[in-house]
Amino acid sequence: MSSLRDLYQEVILDHNKSPRNFRVMDHPTRSVEGYNPLCGDHYTVFVCVEGNVIRDVSFQGAGCAISKASASVMSSLLKGKTTTEAEALFADFHKLVTGKLEGDDELERLGKLAAFSGVCEFPARVKCASLPWHTLHTALASPTETKVSTEE
Amino acid sequence: MITPIEPQVVQGTTGKPLVDLCRHHFPLLRQRVNGKPLVYFDNAATSQKPQIVIDTIMRYYMEENSNIHRGVHYLSERATQAYEEVRSKVQRFINAASDREIIFVRGTTEAVNLVAYSYGRTHVGPEDEVVISALEHHSNIVPWQILCQEKGAKLRVIPMNDDGELLLDEYEKMLNVRTKIVSLVHVSNALGTINPIKQMVALAHARGVPVMVDGAQAVPHMRVDVRDLDCDFYAFSSHKMFGPTGIGVLYGRESLLEAMPPYQGGGDMIKSVTFEKTIYNDLPHKFEAGTPSIASGMGLGAAVDYMNQINLDAVAAFEHDLLVYATEALSKIPRVHIVGRAKEKAAVLSFVIEGIHPHDIGTVLDLEGVAIRTGHHCAQPVMQRFGIPATARASFAFYNTKEEVDILVKGIEKVIEVLG
Numbered sequence: 254m255s256s257l258r259d260l261y262q263e264v265i266l267d268h269n270k271s272p273r274n275f276r277v278m279d280h281p282t283r284s285v286e287g288y289n290p291l292c293g294d295h296y297t298v299f300v301c302v303e304g305n306v307i308r309d310v311s312f313q314g315a316g317c318a319i320s321k322a323s324a325s326v327m328s329s330l331l332k333g334k335t336t337t338e339a340e341a342l343f344a345d346f347h348k349l350v351t352g353k354l355e356g357d358d359e360l361e362r363l364g365k366l367a368a369f370s371g372v373c374e375f376p377a378r379v380k381c382a383s384l385p386w387h388t389l390h391t392a393l394a395s396p397t398e399t400k401v402s403t404e405e
Numbered sequence: 406m407i408t409p410i411e412p413q414v415v416q417g418t419t420g421k422p423l424v425d426l427c428r429h430h431f432p433l434l435r436q437r438v439n440g441k442p443l444v445y446f447d448n449a450a451t452s453q454k455p456q457i458v459i460d461t462i463m464r465y466y467m468e469e470n471s472n473i474h475r476g477v478h479y480l481s482e483r484a485t486q487a488y489e490e491v492r493s494k495v496q497r498f499i500n501a502a503s504d505r506e507i508i509f510v511r512g513t514t515e516a517v518n519l520v521a522y523s524y525g526r527t528h529v530g531p532e533d534e535v536v537i538s539a540l541e542h543h544s545n546i547v548p549w550q551i552l553c554q555e556k557g558a559k560l561r562v563i564p565m566n567d568d569g570e571l572l573l574d575e576y577e578k579m580l581n582v583r584t585k586i587v588s589l590v591h592v593s594n595a596l597g598t599i600n601p602i603k604q605m606v607a608l609a610h611a612r613g614v615p616v617m618v619d620g621a622q623a624v625p626h627m628r629v630d631v632r633d634l635d636c637d638f639y640a641f642s643s644h645k646m647f648g649p650t651g652i653g654v655l656y657g658r659e660s661l662l663e664a665m666p667p668y669q670g671g672g673d674m675i676k677s678v679t680f681e682k683t684i685y686n687d688l689p690h691k692f693e694a695g696t697p698s699i700a701s702g703m704g705l706g707a708a709v710d711y712m713n714q715i716n717l718d719a720v721a722a723f724e725h726d727l728l729v730y731a732t733e734a735l736s737k738i739p740r741v742h743i744v745g746r747a748k749e750k751a752a753v754l755s756f757v758i759e760g761i762h763p764h765d766i767g768t769v770l771d772l773e774g775v776a777i778r779t780g781h782h783c784a785q786p787v788m789q790r791f792g793i794p795a796t797a798r799a800s801f802a803f804y805n806t807k808e809e810v811d812i813l814v815k816g817i818e819k820v821i822e823v824l825g
Contacts (some may be wrong), residue, residue: 292762
């Protein structure tokens with residue numbers, strides 16, 4: 254049985270209360286809206302990419318603690334990373350929240366993202382955690398898409 | 406084996422609270438969830454089932470299973486008779502004039518679609534108007550929207566005030582010669598508002614406009630008399646009134662149903678078929694194409710029997726008491742705001758907590774064993790009206806207790822403590 258603190262770990266509570274990079278970016282190279290129509294989570298993720306390096310990530314919007322903390326942690330981890338590194342991190346994060354991560358090495362590699370390790374025990378909350386990442390992925394991978402929904 | 410209901414449950418023979426007599430009829434309520442006793446407060450989504458309903462479905466499959474309205478053999482005749490008896494039970498339950506007015510459908514949603522399709526397509530034309538309300542569930546919005554788009558008609562929406570009550574003056578002004586049908590929710594699933602249906606039907610009838618009522622949230626909680634309401638169509642679902650999923654009821658005034666074209670074509674809804682011409686069956690079968698959910702029908706019959714044995718006025722009074730208790734308790738918690746404060750209200754408590762998303766409320770409460778619904782409750786326009794993306798909703802039934810409300814309150818305090 255999972256406890257409350259397995260899901261709502263300190264890192265998550267902290268980032269929910271004081272989200273990092275919670276601002277509109279003045280000159281993003283891309284911005285994409287992410288929406289979960291089932292629960293109303295709604296964020297815009299802004300990125301500034303130079304070459305293949307992510308110079309800045311920020312976000313705005315509203316939603317549950319899990320989605321907001323996920324967006325905040327994501328934004329604080331990705332600055333200075335290459336887009337390839339970001340995609341690799343997303344792949345690992347996705348494995349983490351869907352309970353497909355193998356071994357502690359992988360968990361260690363995730364650093365602060367490991368705070369979301371409890372999410373996989375709550376199937377209804379997986380979409381909350383992954384919405385910001387899906388939105389970011391769309392920003393990086395699809396030059397024309399401006400919206401992404403969990404229900405499409 | 407069918408478990409009989411103890412004689413003292415039958416109305417008027419005891420002074421004991423209903424819950425003490427009835428709760429043990431619901432086996433699912435005995436379980437623990439996340440290590441805690443289950444507190445089931447998601448009754449507006451679906452109710453739990455008494456043993457008698459579960460046993461009836463099992464007995465049907467063990468002893469009666471066969472297709473209905475077809476066979477000459479013993480089992481088919483027995484099942485047909487039992488299924489048609491359910492129709493008569495439902496007729497008496499809502500006081501319809503005839504069992505020809507009781508159409509079995511999959512649920513309230515299908516009933517609305519049936520009326521929008523069959524009555525709507527024959528009566529609504531370009532520039533005509535269909536009236537619904539701001540309180541509607543998506544199932545009483547989308548079928549009419551589809552109809553209006555197809556016909557070039559206009560969908561008009563009765564607005565509500567900040568307490569979640571419809572503005573009857575606005576409604577009255579909205580009715581005109583172009584109004585072809587009004588379709589209204591009896592009890593709002595999102596806010597609990599009980600609409601003054603009888604009065605609203607009279608206003609529409611004064612202008613010759615028929616009224617459909619979505620009674621999904623009303624039938625489980627109060628006595629419904631379709632002839633007293635004088636509505637033209639009334640829809641409800643078995644699974645919200647302690648019966649199984651897969652079946653629901655459309656009541657329709659016989660003269661209207663008689664004139665309406667079929668909704669779906671197939672077996673059972675015909676008298677004779679040639680490639681040149683089909684003669685449709687009589688009411689109610691004209692609207693019942695294909696083999697229905699027979700076992701669910703039997704279960705619905707048991708649910709109606711069950712509800713007939715408990716005093717529905719006592720149910721309404723008990724649930725109201727629970728609602729008042731819960732409303733007072735939640736109002737005392739700082740940062741908790743109740744959404745929907747209609748004077749006439751069923752046992753539905755929608756609330757938000759400042760700074761905390763309903764989804765997080767739902768997860769924390771679930772870990773305390775408390776099942777509530779969070780989200781838009783399939784009523785996004787209601788959420789838009791209040792400028793919120795979602796609410797947390799506790800909805801009660803007569804098997805819930807004040808002790809369970811206390812557990813909910815403690816759970817909400819924990820939500821605030823954890824997510825601050």
